[in-house]
Every structure is written in C-alpha cells, then in structure tokens.
Amino acid sequence: MSSVLFDVPGPRARLRHRLYAAIGILVLVAAIGFVLYRFADTGQFEGRKWSWLEYKNIQLTLGEALLNTLKAFALGAVFALLFGAIFAAGQLSDHKVIRVPSMVVVELFRAVPLVVLIFVFHYGVSLGSPLYSVVLGLTLYNGSVLAEVFRAGVLSLPRGQSEAAYAVGMRKTQVMRHVLLPQAVRAMLPAIISQLVVLLKDTALGFLITYDELLDFARDIGSQFQFGRPLVPVTIIVAAVYISMCLLLTWLATYLEKRSRRDKKVIALEKKPAEDVVAAAV
Amino acid sequence: MRVRTLAVALLAGGLALTACGKEGGPGDTGTAPSQQVAADVKVDGSPTFDKIKARGRVIVGVKEDQPGLGYKDPTSGKFTGFDIEIAKLVAAKLGYGDDKIDYKAIPSAGREQALINGDVDYYVGTYTINNKRKEQVGFAGPYYTAGQDLLVKKDDNSITGPETLKGKKVCSVTGSTPIQKVKTDGLTEPENIVELQTYSLCVEQLEQGAVDAVTTDDAILKGYASQSPTTLKVVGKTFSTEPYGIGLPKEDKALRGKINDILDEAINGGAWEAAYKATLGVSGSDADKPVIERY
Amino acid sequence: MDVLLDNLDLYGPGFLNTVELFLISAVGSLVLGTILAMLRVAPVPVMRAMGTAYVTIVRNTPLTLVFFFFALAFPALGIVTADTFGGSAASLFYTAALFALTLYTAAFVCEVVRAGINTVPVGQAEASRALGLTFGQMLGSVVLPQATRAVVPPMMSTMIALLKNTTIAAGFSVFQAGSISANLAERGENQLIGLLWVAGFFVVLVIPMTLLQRSLEKRWSIAR
Structure with missing residues (x-):
C-alpha cells in the first residue's frame, strides 16, 4: 500500500508504526477512561438520570419532538429544492433582467447567517409559529446553496450535450428540461444529499426560537428535577438520534453515487465540480 | 394526521419494547387541597x-x-x-x-x-x-x-439582596425584564451576567456552581426552591412589584x-x-x- | 439608520466579538483539522480509525447541539468550574463557544485537507522518491504546492461558514453579532430594522471573501 505521503514501510518503519499504534491506543484508552471516570464520578450513570427513558409519556414526547424535527426537515428540503431549481434556472437565463436579480438573491441569502435569517422571520416580522420561521430560513439559505449546486452541475456538462440538443431543433426550455437538468441532477446527487444533511442538522437551530424539536426536548427533560436534571444523558441520546439520521442520509448518498457510477447513462465529467461545494457544506 | 399518530405510536412502541413504557410519574404527590x-x-x-x-x-x-x-x-x-x-x-x-x-x-x-x-x-x-x-x-x-428576587444556594450567606450582587454571577432569561433591571441598575458587572433561554437552565447552572444567583419574580424562584428546599433558597428581598x-x-x-x-x-x-x-x-x-x- | 446610530454600543462590540470568536476558532480549527487530516492519512491503522471516527461523529452532529453540550451539559461533568477561566461567567461561556466552534469546524477542515492531499497523483510522490528527494523535500517542493491549490478555495468556504456559525452563540450567553437583536428588544427598538443591519454587515463581511475564493478557484483550476 502506497499513499502520496508515505512509502511502503520497511522493517524499521513497521516497528515504528507498531509503536505509534501502541501509543495511539494508549492515548485513546486514557481519554475514554477519563471521560468515563468523570461520568461515574459526577453520577451520570445513576439510574435516576436515565429513568426518564422508561416513561410512556416521555417516550411519546420524544417521538413528537423527532417528528417535528423531521417535519421541519421535509418541508425545508422540498421548498429548498424547488427554490434551488428555480433560481439555478434564473442564474442560467440568457436575459440579464432575470439573471442578475437571481444572482443577487442567491449571493445575499448565502452570505447571511441562517441564525440571523431565522431571527428576522421570528422576531423581526413575527411570523407566528416558530416552524414557519425555521422552514423559511432553511428554504432560503439551503435553496440558495442548492441553486449554486444545480448551476455548477449544468455548467459542468460537456458543451456537446446542449449543442446536440439545439441541433435536433429543441428550444431553450426543452434543452434545459429534457437534456441538461436530468444529467446535472444525477451528476450532482452527492452534493445535493450532503446539502440535505446540512439542512437536517440546521433544523436544530429551531432550538434558538423554541421550536419543539429534538434539542428543545433535550432542554426540557434535561432540566427535570425529578430525574436529577439529566442534561448529560439526554444530550447523549439526542446526539445519537441526530448522528444516526445524518449517517442514514449520507449512506444514501454513497449508495446513489455508487449506483450512478455503474450506470452507463451518466456522462463522466472531466472535473468534479461537486467537490468544492460538498467540502463547503458546513 | 393519521400518519402522524401512527408514526408516534410506532416510535413509542419501539421505545416501549426496550423500556416497557411506565405510566405515571416518580414525583406524584397528592397534597393539593380539594x-x-x-x-x-x-x-x-x-x-x-x-x-x-x-x-x-x-x-x-x-x-x-x-x-x-x-x-x-x-x-x-x-x-x-x-x-x-x-x-x-x-x-x-x-x-x-x-x-x-x-x-x-x-x-x-x-x-x-x-x-x-x-x-x-x-x-x-x-x-x-x-x-x-x-x-x-x-x-x-x-x-x-x-417581585424580582434572587435564588441562591442554601448555604450561600453572602447574597442578601440586590446590593450584594457585585462580583457575583447572575443568570436570567435573555431579553427578560429582570435581566434588563440588572443591567440598567448595574447590580453586577456586565461580564458576570449570564443570559440563557429558560429559568430552568439558569437553575441548573446555579446547582452546577456556574452562576451564584438566578433572578426573576420571587414566585417563579420559589417554585424552583420548592423542588429542592434542601439545596436552594429564595433571598426574600424583592426589588420590584409584579x-x-x-x-x-x-x-x-x-x-x-x-x-x-x-x-x-x-x-x-x-x-x-x-x-x-x-x-x-x-x-x-x-x-x-x-x-x-x-x- | 437611527436604530444603528443609537445603538452603536451594541453593534460595535457585537461585531468585534464575532470577529474575535471567528479568528481564534479559525486558527484552532486549522491546527486541529490538519492534525486530524494527518491522522486520517497516517500509515498506522489505529490512527486512521481515530481520525475517521472523530470526523464521522462530529460532521453528523448539529453545531447547535455541540454548543448545547459545551455550554450547558459539560460543566456538569466537573472537569471545568466557574473559576477555571478567570472566574467571570462570561469567560466560561466564551470558552465553551470557542471549544464548540473549533472542535466542529476542525472536522470540516480535516476533510478539506485530506481531499486536497488526495488530488495529488501518487506518481508525483513516487517520482520524487525515485529522484532521491527526502520526505521533507518531497512534501515541501512537490506535494504541498500542488495540494494547496485544491485546498485553499474550499477552505475559504469552510471559514466563511465558520464566520456565520459564530452567531449560534447567541443562544448560549455569548455576546456577539447574533445577540444584538435580543438586546435591541430590551431597549424597545425595532427588531426588524436592527436585524436587517446585522444581516447587511454580514453581507459586507462575506461577499469579498466569496469573490476572492471564486477568483482563486478559477485561476488555479486552469493551471492544474
């Protein structure tokens, strides 16, 4: 096995590597041990701090909280994809009157922090239910990022695709709808899904405006006196839920990418425009 | 609506499988007057x-x-x-x-x-x-x-009223009237003011020792003190009327x-x-x- | 305009704190992220596993949750106390925010660096070894210059995201640009106008960074 940075190890290097491995394991064990010790020492493993999980009403509330998170995610995702498609088309338009405003809108919503956007809708214009502010914020921000993704996807297609389509007599909208967009979406699928993972994670911002989602649940249960204020246990559980949801989505992305790579219909792009966008999906 | 109910039921069912879904609560007390x-x-x-x-x-x-x-x-x-x-x-x-x-x-x-x-x-x-x-x-x-009052730890005798807050860490809810009063009256230094989203988070910080006092209406504070009267107390010197x-x-x-x-x-x-x-x-x-x- | 001018004492320190949070956690996450990237490409499997585990967990956790943990739950573990950081309450929450931002962003920095190193073909390193370059020479004159081109543009995007993410601290008792609106509300000012000013300042901060990133991306993508 050879990588860019390291040559195939010789006998001495192998010995050194074993030493590093031993040190690595030691550090890891020490770190985990320390955390476990702190947990035990501060009573985080006490039955009382975990007993909230047993109660039916709390389980139902957890279910509701999870559903609220998923609701914000689903609504946000659908609207963001729509917004993205519309504004990508706008940015690619031949008419300056459409192109310039689309670009300005996309740039603006990408530059403003999502927290500030959500605050504008919740505290600034008082939309009422926190769900509206969360979904609208998620839509505008992620929609703008997705617009960039779609646009990059279309631009990365070989010029021959649109030229051929024009040559057989298709119109602009037909070229876009039947030739360019379907291929672009496939090529950009991994980038689109990573942006959806970002969207899923950002639903947690609803916490800041007291939308009843998972993190809000963590705060409520975490401050229950009768369970000894189990903030640490409940954070761990909620984190596990978030991580598994995001991993499922990421796994879906990898699966789709693999499938589309097998698929002959996809055009191999010369460079991967998706990479930068994916990497930037923070 | 039915899908939603079904999903909640499924989730609860899943959880119940592992934990048996207890009814009722651990803190049931029946002392309320009829x-x-x-x-x-x-x-x-x-x-x-x-x-x-x-x-x-x-x-x-x-x-x-x-x-x-x-x-x-x-x-x-x-x-x-x-x-x-x-x-x-x-x-x-x-x-x-x-x-x-x-x-x-x-x-x-x-x-x-x-x-x-x-x-x-x-x-x-x-x-x-x-x-x-x-x-x-x-x-x-x-x-x-x-009236606005202070919640402190039971063994804390250094805080006896609003004028003793200097140098103490005070917590209340972001944008609330009580925190505004602390700021405008300069009851403590700006860097010792903690603003969180709910009073329960503040009380939690008080119990962890991250803050020294929680301030808001005495009724709210008494509510928290009544949960654990052995560790928390309300100072009892109100400095506003609500x-x-x-x-x-x-x-x-x-x-x-x-x-x-x-x-x-x-x-x-x-x-x-x-x-x-x-x-x-x-x-x-x-x-x-x-x-x-x-x- | 009045909302801005009457409350300059909020906007000034607010944005200064945002920039300060950003700079410190940017340096922190660049260092930690690079170390993590080293772990992820290391020849020792245990180290690779450690790097991968960190990145997988952190990248899939909402930043708000990371904040929640460090600001509210972590003190319960008794590792730090109110007196650890100079004794004032603000410093405790400020440190929590720095930790949250640094640890979270480091995972993304790590991925950018790793992706950058992977864009350099193995043949480049093999050729330099064949020429008898030492590890340092190979890294300094062959691999890193090529990797930088692939790293800098996405790294700038990550840093822009970090700048914007600092506003989440608004919910965790750290005064910065994101908490200006709550303070305006206390003063009875119009929150909408106040928030639009905040948004405007972010646009002014972010757009030049985006433009620089684009131009670098364009210039270097041709050279490759």
Whole structure:
C-alpha cells in the first residue's frame, strides 16, 4: 500500500508504526477512561438520570419532538429544492433582467447567517409559529446553496450535450428540461444529499426560537428535577438520534453515487465540480 | 394526521419494547387541597360564562414549564402548582370540578391572542397586571404580589439582596425584564451576567456552581426552591412589584367581578393560604396576602 | 439608520466579538483539522480509525447541539468550574463557544485537507522518491504546492461558514453579532430594522471573501 505521503514501510518503519499504534491506543484508552471516570464520578450513570427513558409519556414526547424535527426537515428540503431549481434556472437565463436579480438573491441569502435569517422571520416580522420561521430560513439559505449546486452541475456538462440538443431543433426550455437538468441532477446527487444533511442538522437551530424539536426536548427533560436534571444523558441520546439520521442520509448518498457510477447513462465529467461545494457544506 | 399518530405510536412502541413504557410519574404527590364545587352559579351578562355553560367544561390557559406555579409533569401529563390551584379554586366556585377543567399550555408571547381569540376562558400563569396589557385584556386579582428576587444556594450567606450582587454571577432569561433591571441598575458587572433561554437552565447552572444567583419574580424562584428546599433558597428581598392577575377577555366585566369576589373570599378565608402552603410554600418562604384591586 | 446610530454600543462590540470568536476558532480549527487530516492519512491503522471516527461523529452532529453540550451539559461533568477561566461567567461561556466552534469546524477542515492531499497523483510522490528527494523535500517542493491549490478555495468556504456559525452563540450567553437583536428588544427598538443591519454587515463581511475564493478557484483550476 502506497499513499502520496508515505512509502511502503520497511522493517524499521513497521516497528515504528507498531509503536505509534501502541501509543495511539494508549492515548485513546486514557481519554475514554477519563471521560468515563468523570461520568461515574459526577453520577451520570445513576439510574435516576436515565429513568426518564422508561416513561410512556416521555417516550411519546420524544417521538413528537423527532417528528417535528423531521417535519421541519421535509418541508425545508422540498421548498429548498424547488427554490434551488428555480433560481439555478434564473442564474442560467440568457436575459440579464432575470439573471442578475437571481444572482443577487442567491449571493445575499448565502452570505447571511441562517441564525440571523431565522431571527428576522421570528422576531423581526413575527411570523407566528416558530416552524414557519425555521422552514423559511432553511428554504432560503439551503435553496440558495442548492441553486449554486444545480448551476455548477449544468455548467459542468460537456458543451456537446446542449449543442446536440439545439441541433435536433429543441428550444431553450426543452434543452434545459429534457437534456441538461436530468444529467446535472444525477451528476450532482452527492452534493445535493450532503446539502440535505446540512439542512437536517440546521433544523436544530429551531432550538434558538423554541421550536419543539429534538434539542428543545433535550432542554426540557434535561432540566427535570425529578430525574436529577439529566442534561448529560439526554444530550447523549439526542446526539445519537441526530448522528444516526445524518449517517442514514449520507449512506444514501454513497449508495446513489455508487449506483450512478455503474450506470452507463451518466456522462463522466472531466472535473468534479461537486467537490468544492460538498467540502463547503458546513 | 393519521400518519402522524401512527408514526408516534410506532416510535413509542419501539421505545416501549426496550423500556416497557411506565405510566405515571416518580414525583406524584397528592397534597393539593380539594375544592368544594359550588352549585347553581349564575353570572349575569357574561358571554364567557355562557360559553363555559354551553360547553360544560372550563378551558384554562396556564404555563407548563414553571415548577411550583404552572407545571406539566412530563411523565404523568398532570398539571400542578400555585397557579393551577388558583385556577381550580376559581373553577370550583364557578361550578366546575377538577374533572371538568381542560388546561391549555400557552407561553407568555401568546397570552393576549389566546384571550382575544377566545381559545381559553381565563388565563392563570405569572401574568403581570399592567396598563399596556389592560388595553387588550381584562384582569381579575391580583391573586399574588410577586417581585424580582434572587435564588441562591442554601448555604450561600453572602447574597442578601440586590446590593450584594457585585462580583457575583447572575443568570436570567435573555431579553427578560429582570435581566434588563440588572443591567440598567448595574447590580453586577456586565461580564458576570449570564443570559440563557429558560429559568430552568439558569437553575441548573446555579446547582452546577456556574452562576451564584438566578433572578426573576420571587414566585417563579420559589417554585424552583420548592423542588429542592434542601439545596436552594429564595433571598426574600424583592426589588420590584409584579402583581399577578387572572387574564380575561377585556369586555367581560361581569366575570371579572365574579372572579374578584371569588379571590377575595379565598384570600380572606383559608383557601388561598392552603393553596400557597401546598405549592410555593414548600420552598420555606412565606408570602403576604394580596389585596384585590377592582377597576 | 437611527436604530444603528443609537445603538452603536451594541453593534460595535457585537461585531468585534464575532470577529474575535471567528479568528481564534479559525486558527484552532486549522491546527486541529490538519492534525486530524494527518491522522486520517497516517500509515498506522489505529490512527486512521481515530481520525475517521472523530470526523464521522462530529460532521453528523448539529453545531447547535455541540454548543448545547459545551455550554450547558459539560460543566456538569466537573472537569471545568466557574473559576477555571478567570472566574467571570462570561469567560466560561466564551470558552465553551470557542471549544464548540473549533472542535466542529476542525472536522470540516480535516476533510478539506485530506481531499486536497488526495488530488495529488501518487506518481508525483513516487517520482520524487525515485529522484532521491527526502520526505521533507518531497512534501515541501512537490506535494504541498500542488495540494494547496485544491485546498485553499474550499477552505475559504469552510471559514466563511465558520464566520456565520459564530452567531449560534447567541443562544448560549455569548455576546456577539447574533445577540444584538435580543438586546435591541430590551431597549424597545425595532427588531426588524436592527436585524436587517446585522444581516447587511454580514453581507459586507462575506461577499469579498466569496469573490476572492471564486477568483482563486478559477485561476488555479486552469493551471492544474
């Protein structure tokens, strides 16, 4: 096995590597041990701090909280994809009157922090239910990022695709709808899904405006006196839920990418425009 | 809607498989005083009361996140606290027993709208009477005279009032009136002010030792102190006045008069004191009886 | 305009704190992220596993949750106390925010660096070894210059995201640009106008960074 940075190890290097491995394991064990010790020492493993999980009403509330998170995610995702498609088309338009405003809108919503956007809708214009502010914020921000993704996807297609389509007599909208967009979406699928993972994670911002989602649940249960204020246990559980949801989505992305790579219909792009966008999906 | 119910049921089922889904709660206490339900009550000229009568049930707006005041137990779903006791007392004197009350949790920001829309018949939940609110809703009471106070650890004798806060870390809710008072009066240094989203988070920080005091209305603080009277105490030196009233639809003067009568009787009889002792009184702090202000 | 001018004492320190939070956690996450990237390409499997585990967990956790943990739950573990950081309450929450931002962003920095190293063909390293270059020479004159081109543009995007993410601290008792609106509300000012000013300042901060990133991306993508 050879990588860019390291040559195939010789006998001495192998010995050194074993030493590093031993040190690595030691550090890891020490770190985990320390955390476990702190947990035990501060009573985080006490039955009382975990007993909230047993109660039916709390389980139902957890279910509701999870559903609220998923609701914000689903609504946000659908609207963001729509917004993205519309504004990508706008940015690619031949008419300056459409192109310039689309670009300005996309740039603006990408530059403003999502927290500030959500605050504008919740505290600034008082939309009422926190769900509206969360979904609208998620839509505008992620929609703008997705617009960039779609646009990059279309631009990365070989010029021959649109030229051929024009040559057989298709119109602009037909070229876009039947030739360019379907291929672009496939090529950009991994980038689109990573942006959806970002969207899923950002639903947690609803916490800041007291939308009843998972993190809000963590705060409520975490401050229950009768369970000894189990903030640490409940954070761990909620984190596990978030991580598994995001991993499922990421796994879906990898699966789709693999499938589309097998698929002959996809055009191999010369460079991967998706990479930068994916990497930037923070 | 059905999909939603199904999904919740499935999730709960999944959880229940691993944990067996206990009913009820660990903190069930049954010390709340019971109320005598009045019969044949008449409130002439009150549209709200007519609505209650037609419905056969009372809908009361309350808080659900203030222990000792208006608090919904997440395990049993039961409402408890001083505000709840007052709501029960009023309902009983209007002719509706415990089993005929529906509680509706409404956060501070939605109170006026809920009363204007008629979503609730009356509202009992740390609702300070002031002139600005009187333009939108009516108030009976006050049933409690609260004031900004300090919650500290039981063994902390260095904080005895607002003037002893210098150099101490003080926590309250972001953008709330109490935190504003701390800032404008310069009660402590700006870098020692902690602003969190809820009082319970502040109390948690107090118990962890990250802050030295939590400040807001004494009623709210007494609620937390009554949860763990062995570790927390309310200083008991209020430095503002917040009369809590029962929120009503603005134009319903008949019901306002009736509820004022009910409260007056409860305060001068023993019912008010019994309600206080069973809830906020557990904190170990006493309270002065309020005086009804009719308008 | 009045909302801005009357409350310059909020806007000034607010944005200064935002920039300060950003700079400190940017340096922190660049260092930690690079170390993590080293772990992820290390020849020792245990180290690779450690790097991968960190990145997988952190990248899939909402930043708000990371904040929640460090600001509210972590003190319960008793590792730090109120007196650890100079004794004032603000410093405790400020440190929590720095930790949250640094640890979270480091995972993304790590991925950018790793992706950058992977864009350099193995043949480049093999050729330099064949020429007898030492490890340092190979890294300094062959691999890193090529990797930088692939790293800098996405790294700038990550840093822009970090700048915007600092506003989440608004919910965790750290005064910065995101908490200006709550303070305006206390003063009875119009929150909408106040928030639009905040948004405007972010646009002014972010757009030049975006433009620089684009131009670098364009210039270097041709050279490759």
